[in-house]
Amino acid sequence: MHTLGTSHNSAPDTLSPSTDGFLSPLLTDLLTWQTAILILAITAALLFLILLLARLRRGAATWTSSEETRWAAWESAIRQALWLHGRVEEDMLLDIPLKERSEAMRRFVEERPNDDLVFRLDPPRIELAAPKRMKTFLRHWKAAWETVESEATFQTIAAILASQLCDMLGFTMLDARTYRHLHGYVVKAPALRLRVPPRFPIIFLRKREFSPDDINDVRNLMNILNMTSYFALLIDLNDRPSQLDKRKNLKYLVRGAIHDLIVLDGNDLRQLIIARDHERRLIKIILSQVDLTVVSPYVTSGPVPENMFFGRDNELKTITRKVKDCSFALIGGRKIGKTSILAKVYRLLSETPTYFPMYLDCQAVTDYDTFFEAVKSMWEVELPSQSPDGFRRLITRQASEWTGGTIIVLLDEVDALLSYDLLAQEKLFRVFRALSQEQYCRFVFCGERMLHARLHAPDSPLFNFCDSIHLSYLEEQAARRIILEPMQAMGISLADQDTLVHEIMDLSSCHPNIVQYICQRLIIQINRRGSRRITMADLEAVRTSSQFSEYFTEVTWGNASALEKLISLLLIDQGPVTLSDIEALLTQVGVHALQMDIEEAIRDLMLYSIIRKDGQHYVFANRGFPQIIKASQDMPSLLDSLVRQIAV
Ligand SMILES: Nc1ncnc2c1ncn2[C@@H]1O[C@H](COP(=O)(O)OP(=O)(O)O)[C@@H](O)[C@H]1O
Ligand SMILES: [Mg+2]
Structure with missing residues (x-):
């Protein structure tokens, strides 16, 4: 009992300092209820909050997507006004609520930093920095569409449009010919950073819809114009060719042609006119229609043209x-x-x-x-x-x-x-x-x-x-330019640019032709997967390909004699060596050549920039050579065969 009694008295003590034995059970009950209600309230509040958040998020998403569709419609309304009038004013945008028009125009201009557009207030409007060119174009463009039935009038208008294009792009017009319903103008283009021939025709098609026969006619006209290349710019008078049946749409018809025919419709021409940099925009349009490999300016044989000459x-x-x-x-x-x-x-x-x-x-x-x-x-x-x-x-x-x-x-x-x-x-x-x-x-x-x-x-x-x-090799700065400038012109980006450029320079030792070859292979590589971005994995694929090592070996070693090849093989993994070291290495493999011949071989290896003299020592000038040769050749049998060739 004593134990029980002690236990009974001890409980209230723990709950309250009071020693009042009657109040304690009531207090306990009250507290339990309060806690339960509190927990319930908190849970309800939390649930409410979660529901509210979820609703808000759903609401925001719906808002964003409707906002985007609305913006796309507004953008298209602004573009249409611009295409039609060559400028945009508030009363041309009836589909946009009045109070939003000014802001929409401002946003349209801000989102197009590469277009030569200006947003002005009082009254709100969009203007072209050079409005006259667009105005003249629109007038003649409309007239061209309307005069397709009259060859003589059309020809006059086409000539004006052609010279406007030449003026804008810095082309010189050399010749003009009419063949059936085609009006061709041969132009001399400045050195574009693309493999586009220096002379090519701009051809106007006096038609509103097309057939495969038109492509044949284009080919005939190119022959008449004595064009040795396959490249031409075709002018399609349609503003919205996508509304045509595919079989009558010029952009679809040229896809089957072996020629590199670039179609410029009303939309493309306007894009060209409003661009800040017309040449860049033309390159962009060309690249949207042909393979990168068709226009890639990298040259791997023969002397380089002016636009690809570096350093x-x-x-x-x-x-x-x-x-x-x-x-x-x-x-x-x-x-x-x-x-x-x-x-x-x-x-x-x-x-x-x-x-x-x-x-x-x-x-x-x-x-x-x-x-x-x-x-x-x-x-x-x-x-x-x-x-x-x-x-x-x-x-x-x-x-x-x-x-x-x-x-x-x-x-x-x-x-x-x-x-x-x-x-x-x-x-x-x-x-x-x-x-x-x-x-x-x-x-x-x-x-x-x-x-x-x-x-x-x-x-x-x-x-x-x-x-x-x-x-010998190019300076790093020139090699860097070979890599970056044509890539930039083609809109190709390099992931981790500095490392990639550095790796290419290392692999090629800045040999101009090897640099160009690597870049050309990289273009083929990304073109295959339809990408415009070069990664380290692309370079790795080129580096480890047998085509690359064969090309590299042919360029660096192609004209070397057996003794020269043998000496360069023996130097791999050696570090700096003297003339007598080289003689000793040759003796080790059983080759006893005359010192005069060894000296001549060393001189030629220096001529080919495979090795260079550093004080009394010879070291590799071609940094990539040892690894590439080791990775691609069967060294023991190559050594063997060279030793045998020399012995004969
Ligand atoms: N200055 C340079 N800038 C860029 N590439 C060059 C330059 N010189 C040479 N090349 C590259 O080397 C290749 C061969 O050039 P080329 O002048 O024919 O050499 P070589 O007459 O010495 O055999 C060119 O097709 C090009 O790939
Ligand atoms: Mg030569």
């Missing part, structure tokens, strides 16, 4: 500044850019009245006969005789006629001619040297190992005759 400022400066007083020899490996520089020097000198540049590609020249034939046909001159002396007389005669300027003879790929000349006591190059020394003319030669060797041979007329310029 080489020092070389160009040196030659153009000094060529009046001395001759030059440009030497370098395969596809390093010799012809590109020579062609650029030719262009630069042609623009200077005090020079008479004469360019000759000696690629197909193997002896005197082919050389003199090339001189006669390419320069359109009479040679006094088909001999070195005949060439001498030709130049001295020209020099006496062309007073007031210096004749500069630019000879590309002279290696084969030099080899032939060597067999004939170098008579021709002795004449070249004499002509230069007697100041009748100057020479700029381009070549590879033969030219390189003769420049260093004391018994050669080339010894101490020319200033030689060794062409």
Whole structure:
């Protein structure tokens, strides 16, 4: 009992400091009820809050989507007014509530920073920064549509529209032809950063709907206009061609054509006119209709056109500044850019009245006969005789006629001619040297190992005759421009741009042709998946492809001898080496070459920019070479076969 009693008394103590045994049970009950009600109230409030939030969110979503549809309708109303009148005013926007019109116009302009539009207040309106052009266009565009039945009137209007386009895009009109219901204007385009031919036609189709026969006619007209390329801009008079049946819609019909036909309808032309940068907008329209690979400006063979020539400022400066007083020899490996520089020097000198540049590609020249034939046909001159002396007389005669300027003879790929000349006591190059020394003319030669060797041979007329310029890789800045500028022009972005550019430069060592090749492969890669963004994974796919390693090996190693190849293989994983290290490495694989031959091989490896001299040591100049060769070649068997080739 004592225990119970103790227990009974202890409970109230814990609830209340009161020692009143009667009040305690009541208080407990009250508290329990209060707690229950409180919990219920909180739960109800929470539920209410959750429901309210959910409703609000649903409401907001409905509001947003209806707002968006409303905006799309308003945007289209503003665009229609702009397309029709060339400007937008409040009373043209009856579908937009009056109090919203001003704000809608402001938003329309703000969302189009690449269009040359201006929003003005008092009264609220949208204007074009250059309204006259649009006004003239709209007037003639409407007239063109209305006169499709009358060839003569249409032709006059088409000519005005064509010259307006040329004026806006910086094109020069060269020729005009009418064929059936087609009116073609051949234009010369400035150097666009796209592979678009420098001359192409703008063709107006005097029709409102089309058939496959029209595409045939376009092809015929292009033949009549002597167009060697397949590119043309076709003008479709429709403002809303999408309303036409697909079989009558020009944009659909050209898809089946093998030609790269770009269709510009009323909508496209207006887009072009209102653009801040007309050329950029044209590129955008072109890219929306053809494959990236069709217009990608990257060039991987032959000299680069002006718009894809990057870097080489020092070389160009040196030659153009000094060529009046001395001759030059440009030497370098395969596809390093010799012809590109020579062609650029030719262009630069042609623009200077005090020079008479004469360019000759000696690629197909193997002896005197082919050389003199090339001189006669390419320069359109009479040679006094088909001999070195005949060439001498030709130049001295020209020099006496062309007073007031210096004749500069630019000879590309002279290696084969030099080899032939060597067999004939170098008579021709002795004449070249004499002509230069007697100041009748100057020479700029381009070549590879033969030219390189003769420049260093004391018994050669080339010894101490020319200033030689060794062409190697581009500077990083120029390589970066090759990668970025054409990509930007095509609207292609690079994920993690800096790393990607850096990786490309590393892989290519800034070899101009390898950079262009990589970029072209990247374009093919993204084009395949319909993307406009290059990622590291794309570069990885190019880097690990067999096409890339084959191309790389061919460009860097294509003209190397077996001994040169062997030496470069032996240097992989070696770090800096001296000449005697190289001799020792060769001996280890059983090759006992003459020191003279080893030295020549090293000189040529430097000419090809595979290795370079660093003090007394040789190191790889081509940073990508060791990895690419290791990853793509069966090293032991390649070594074996090279050793056997040398032994023979
Ligand atoms: N200055 C340059 N800028 C951009 N690319 C170049 C330049 N020079 C050369 N290339 C690239 O190298 C390729 C070969 O150029 P080319 O002048 O024919 O070289 P080479 O005459 O030395 O064989 C070109 O098609 C182009 O891809
Ligand atoms: Mg060349």
